[in-house]
Amino acid sequence: MRVIWWLLTVVAVSTISIVLSEQRTLDPVPNISLTLASPLEGGIRDIANPLNDLFNGVIDRGDLVRENQELKETIALLEAQIAEQQDAQKRVLELEAALGVKQSRPDDQLLAANVIAEEPSGLKRAIAIDRGLSDGIDEGMVVLSKSGVLVGTVSRAYQDFAWIRLITDPDSAVNAQVNLAPGQPQSAPTASAGSATPAASPAPTPASEASPPSSVRGVAEGDLRRDIVLDLLPSDSEITEGTLVLTSGLGGNYPRGLLLGSVKALEQRPQSPFTRATVQPAAELSGLDTVLVLISFTPARLTAP
Amino acid sequence: MKYVVAFVLAYLLAILEVSFMSYFQVLGVTPSLVLMFVASWAVVRGQDEALVVVPLSGFIRDLVTSDPLGTSALALTPIVLLAAAVQLRSMDSDFLPTVVVVGAGSLAYGIISIVVLTAAGQSIPWLDGMLTAVLPLVVVNALFTPLIYLPVRWAGARSTTRILGPTRITSPL
Numbered sequence: 001m002r003v004i005w006w007l008l009t010v011v012a013v014s015t016i017s018i019v020l021s022e023q024r025t026l027d028p029v030p031n032i033s034l035t036l037a038s039p040l041e042g043g044i045r046d047i048a049n050p051l052n053d054l055f056n057g058v059i060d061r062g063d064l065v066r067e068n069q070e071l072k073e074t075i076a077l078l079e080a081q082i083a084e085q086q087d088a089q090k091r092v093l094e095l096e097a098a099l100g101v102k103q104s105r106p107d108d109q110l111l112a113a114n115v116i117a118e119e120p121s122g123l124k125r126a127i128a129i130d131r132g133l134s135d136g137i138d139e140g141m142v143v144l145s146k147s148g149v150l151v152g153t154v155s156r157a158y159q160d161f162a163w164i165r166l167i168t169d170p171d172s173a174v175n176a177q178v179n180l181a182p183g184q185p186q187s188a189p190t191a192s193a194g195s196a197t198p199a200a201s202p203a204p205t206p207a208s209e210a211s212p213p214s215s216v217r218g219v220a221e222g223d224l225r226r227d228i229v230l231d232l233l234p235s236d237s238e239i240t241e242g243t244l245v246l247t248s249g250l251g252g253n254y255p256r257g258l259l260l261g262s263v264k265a266l267e268q269r270p271q272s273p274f275t276r277a278t279v280q281p282a283a284e285l286s287g288l289d290t291v292l293v294l295i296s297f298t299p300a301r302l303t304a305p
Numbered sequence: 306m307k308y309v310v311a312f313v314l315a316y317l318l319a320i321l322e323v324s325f326m327s328y329f330q331v332l333g334v335t336p337s338l339v340l341m342f343v344a345s346w347a348v349v350r351g352q353d354e355a356l357v358v359v360p361l362s363g364f365i366r367d368l369v370t371s372d373p374l375g376t377s378a379l380a381l382t383p384i385v386l387l388a389a390a391v392q393l394r395s396m397d398s399d400f401l402p403t404v405v406v407v408g409a410g411s412l413a414y415g416i417i418s419i420v421v422l423t424a425a426g427q428s429i430p431w432l433d434g435m436l437t438a439v440l441p442l443v444v445v446n447a448l449f450t451p452l453i454y455l456p457v458r459w460a461g462a463r464s465t466t467r468i469l470g471p472t473r474i475t476s477p478l
Contacts, residue, residue: 123415
C-alpha cells in the first residue's frame, strides 16, 4: 500500500513538474543548476577530448592511415578549386559593385560559445552552450561550427545557457537545396558509409562557365538512424553522391547558402513523385567543443507576429 | 546523511554522463550512469532508501539534460518496483539482480521517456527510437553495470538477504 501511495505521489509530482517545465515556469532551476555545473562540465570535457582522441587513435589506426592519404588527395583537389573560386568571387564582387546589388549575407556577426554538455538520451540530438539570453541569444537563432557549417538552432534559451537542437535531431527540418552543374563530371570523392572518414565535405562541383548551375530543393530532416534525410526532391533530379547540400533560405529561418553536408546515398522510390537522399553532415556533430551563434541573422520565426 | 551522499553522487554522475561519457559512446548510445546508480542502490540498500533516492536522482538528472524537469523521475520509477520484484528471489549475490534491474529498468526508462517527450510535443519516431536508442541502451547499461555496482556495493555492504518491511519475504519457490 505504501508503494502504491509513493507511486501515485511520484507520478503526480513528475507530471506537474513536466507541465510547469513546458510552460517555462521552472526555467530558473535548470539555469542555476547549469551555472553550478558548467565549470565542472567544461573541465571534464577538456580532459575527455584528448582521451577520446587517444582512444579513437588506437582503435582506428588503420583507417587513419588510409584516411590521411585520401585527405591529402582531397586537399590537392580543393586547392585547385579554391584558386578557381577566388577568381570567380572576385568577378562576382566586381559585378555586384557595378550593378549595385546588395549582398545576400552582409558581414555576419557571430558569438562564440563553449559546448558544456551533450544530450545523453539518444532520443534527441542536442548540445548545451554557455551563452544565453543575457548574451543576446534567442530561441531559433542559427548555430554554426567553427568552420561555418550549419550545426543547428537554439531550441531553448535560459538566462546564461542554451540548448541547441542539432540538424540531426528528429525535430529538425531545414529547407535545403542541391546545386547541380549540368555537363560537369562529379569529380569529388564520395564519403563512404561506415568508413571512419570524418565530416570532410567532398569538394564542390565546379560550376560550368557556359551554363549557370541549376538547383533542386528539398527538406533536410533529422533522423536518428541516418543523421539527415533530404526529402521531397523531384524524382527526375539528377543528383549524384557527393553533391553538396546547402540551405535554400526558404521560409526565412536560415540564411541562404550555409553548408549542411553532402549526399551520401540516394533512395529511388518508383511509385513516389519524390526522391529521398541520405546526407552526411559536413560538421562533426559529436564532440563539438566550440560553436558560433549567428546573432546578426533574425529568423522569421522570431519576427513573425 | 546517506541521502545527501546519494544526492551529491547522483549530481556528479549526471554531470559525468552529459560531459565525459558522451565522448565514449558504445553502440551509438551514452551509458546512463544515473540509472545504473539508482538500480544498484535499490538492489543493494533496499526498497526504503530507493523510495527516496530514485525520484531524487531523476529530478537531479533532468537539471543537466534537455528533458522537461520530471521526465527522468517518472521514467526511473519502475526501477523501485523491479528491484523489489527481483529481491523476492533470495540469491547469494546482488550482482545478477542488479544487472537484471538495470536492463529492465533501461527498457522501461526508454519507453516512458518516448511517451513523455511525445506528449510534450517532440517528434520522436517510435521505431527508430527503440532500435537506435532504447534497445542498445539496455545492452550497454547492463555491460557497464559493474562500473557503478561495485562502488555502491563496497560503500554500502549489507547482508545478501534482503529484508522488505518488518518481515523477511522469500520466494515460495
